[in-house]
Amino acid sequence: MNQPKPTVTSRDVAQLAGVSQSTVSRVFVPGSSVSEKTKKKVFDAANALNYRPNAFARSLTTNESKMIGLVFPDADYPIHMKTLQLISSELQHLGYAAVLIPWSVDNQDNYTIPNIFQYRVDGVIAASATFNKSLYEECEKFNIPIVQFARVVEGTKSSYAISDNYAAGQQAAQFFYSRGAKSAIYLTGEVPTFTNGERQLGFIEEFADLTSNKPTVIEASYDYDDSLDAIRALFEQGDVPDAIFCATDNLALAVMDIARFEYHMSIPEQLQIVGFDDIPQANWVSYQLTTFRQNFKRLARESVKIITEQIQSGAGNTTKLMVPVQFIERKSTKPSP
Template identity: 25%
Template sequence: MEQERKARSRRITAEQVANAAGVSRSAVSRAFTVGAYLDKGKRTEILKVAQELGYRPNALAAGLQGEGRSNLVAIVTGSLANHYDGDVLSLLVRGLNVMGKWPVIVGGSEDMSEAEVLNVLAYPLDALILRGGSVDESVMIHCSKLNVPLIVSGRVMRSEGVDCVCCDNRRGAEIAVSELLKKGRTRLGYIGGSEHLSSDQERKAGFEFAVRRAGLLPEAIVQADYSHEGGYRLLSELIQSGCELDGLFCANDAMALGAIAAARCEFGISVPADLSVIGFDDLAMAAWPEFGLSTMRNDMEKTVSHILRMLGERLSAPEKQGEMVLIEPEFIFRNTH
């Protein structure tokens, strides 16, 4: 019984199909290769035997032997606790599947090491997509040496042969400050995410620039961890320290919603009558009636569309010049500013 179970669980090989059908191993390979020459009757017989045995060809090996591609695309991503990154990843995986590509997901934390990223380059990748994070740019050098196309998203990376699509984070922050100023807000604060992430550095720089351009000084600049809890805690600490804000820009929607919860629940501050709050990303929950969060839309559908387009074009023309796309975020007016 145990021997029968092991036999059933063992993967059927092309060699076994060839022996059962009375043909060569190469004939089995041609039977499963679109466009390969093989007598129609022989192909039909091989496919019938293969189905009876439960044989499925190795797609990775077939791809490498055919077009020289594995159809594996690595996605290096930051923390999936960030709802926006999780939503982008979901769209990206579906889009790659439609293209006939199979994602290999690496990371899931903001502080992943360069070694963790480089490990995936041991696999025969069609491309590597670097989503945000703080990975050293030496990854780009390794990709170049191995002829692995690199597409960067969520951070600006200008280099020959590297395609990049990114939200214009600095411009988005400037627009957010402008909207707060239009409401007559003058005591402005910023709650950011991780300081080592380029996206947060750009949003903070845009905030500071826009505030100073208006002849003001920032009342507060503090860093959290892109979480609801972080926004709640930091606004609570600011208020308890005597900081009297009337306008707040947060580096993502989760922190903005946390800050609003703290203002209303802990201190009885009315949003937006006493405190205007603007987030960043425009998550689905930002539009829920109980939140109605005013925010900067970081268009994830547009971002993923550009990534998939760049991938297709890069695979068709490996030597083409690198492309840089900056997507300007859109202000979404709701009920919190």
């Protein structure tokens, strides 16, 4: 019978590297003060002995897991997976690991999260406004910092890093006006959110000021397939506007498909369309959608900066950050006159 191999400890690594055991421990703590020469000696010895530090045991000693929980909506929407990668990369640079925390929908259509405390995370980054407030209340109860990414759940005390949605709505209205639009619709999804509400408000107020015509708000679904019936109903009414500003690119692509293939409308000559998010499909040849691009790289960097600073300081300060968006003009809107 094969005998189990003896466990390699930090003491064995220290002996081979010719350093103290405490030096070995410091080498495997991100950000600790150890010379590059010493680090190399320790890493070489660890590799030779096939030593792996016990992160869980270290977390029990330091009371830090160096793990950040990420609570995100499903990854079907094209930008969500990229965003997860950006946040994970930013965390890794600072010595933290990302843990994706699952969520589900209960019988009352509430988005529920497992008990956060069982994950032993040092902090949480949440990227959906559809969760109920229990997530934030639990984090507050256990003194776990939480940062909202590109979303805001009203009534919570947590920090957030979001895009400047009100300014984006204003810019869309100004652009449509400069392209001759006299009537407009804001097409939104079925779930009310603070960020979408700000974008809608900015668009409606600015367009009404410029044209004296208040845009109509039409509610569909954020899902492409589920939105089609509501969009068809809009066209069947026969009172199609000059321009439609869509809460997401998914909605904008659905509008373009229905308008062109079922109602044989010419875009942008008969109908101008602007989306929001700049998903990869927006730049496809068949769409060439004018849209807004959120600066997810900066949002990821700022969210990670906020959460790690709160973890390290232990302070409960609330940070509220808005990041400008970039307008991407393509062929779903009229060119400059």
